[in-house]
Amino acid sequence: MKHLENLILRxxxxxxxxxxxxxxxxxxxxxxxTGGRLYICGNGGSASDALHIVGxxxxxxxxxxxxxxxxxxxxxxxxxxxxxxxxxxxxLVENVALTSAYANDVNADYVFAQQVYAYARKGDCVLGISTxxxxxxxxxxxxAARGRGAVTLGLTGHDGRKMKNQCDACIVVPETETYKIQExxxxxxxxxxxxxxxxxxGAN
Numbered sequence: 437m438k439h440l441e442n443l444i445l446r447x448x449x450x451x452x453x454x455x456x457x458x459x460x461x462x463x464x465x466x467x468x469x470t471g472g473r474l475y476i477c478g479n480g481g482s483a484s485d486a487l488h489i490v491g492x493x494x495x496x497x498x499x500x501x502x503x504x505x506x507x508x509x510x511x512x513x514x515x516x517x518x519x520x521x522x523x524x525x526x527x528l529v530e531n532v533a534l535t536s537a538y539a540n541d542v543n544a545d546y547v548f549a550q551q552v553y554a555y556a557r558k559g560d561c562v563l564g565i566s567t568x569x570x571x572x573x574x575x576x577x578x579x580a581a582r583g584r585g586a587v588t589l590g591l592t593g594h595d596g597r598k599m600k601n602q603c604d605a606c607i608v609v610p611e612t613e614t615y616k617i618q619e620x621x622x623x624x625x626x627x628x629x630x631x632x633x634x635x636x637x638g639a640n
Contacts, residue, residue, distance in 0.1 A: 439631050440454060443623060446623065449610050450610075453610075457628065461628055464561055467560060468524075474523070474526070474562075474563060475561070476489055476527050478565030478566060479574070489625050493523040493525040494525055498633060499634065499637050538550055552581050556580070560586040562586050564590050567621075568592070569590075575598055578590070578602040588603045590608075591621055591625065595608065607624060
């Protein structure tokens with residue numbers, strides 16, 4: 437909780453989001469603890485945020501991360517000097533060949549939903565990022581996630597709009613202008629990444 441309290445200290449307006457941030461953390465920690473994976477989607481700046489989050493989860497962020505002992509026993513020692521503990525996170529905005537083909541051949545509104553249908557399984561998490569809370573392709577992805585039995589998470593602004601009703605935990609920042617919403621999204625997901633890192637590697 438110290439990281440969450442520090443976030444509120446630096447950004448007092450996010451007191452409004454404190455409970456939903458902590459709920460999102462608990463859901464993510466539970467998913468990762470049981471072998472789940474995180475899939476993230478968003479458009480424009482939110483697509484960049486999706487990639488940013490993946491970068492913080494798949495490699496060391498603040499703390500050193502030890503490799504799983506069972507893995508370490510099966511590989512050459514040299515490999516262990518260059519690998520770090522990781523949480524499996526994937527940005528659904530990365531595969532340009534797939535997303536452009538799907539947009540051209542089928543319908544651009546469903547490029548994320550198609551990937552969620554293909555990849556997500558029960559116990560995984562799908563995080564949708566939408567400053568408006570109404571991005572069709574993100575909402576369809578969350579709908580597909582529910583169909584797969586995955587946990588649905590949202591990061592948005594305004595009053596949550598349509599997104600808030602499609603998420604197990606929806607973090608709604610108290611802003612309405614796009615750039616101001618995005619400015620608050622960054623410290624929130626940085627805090628979530630730090631909390632997750634400490635949860636899994638803090639004892640090290």
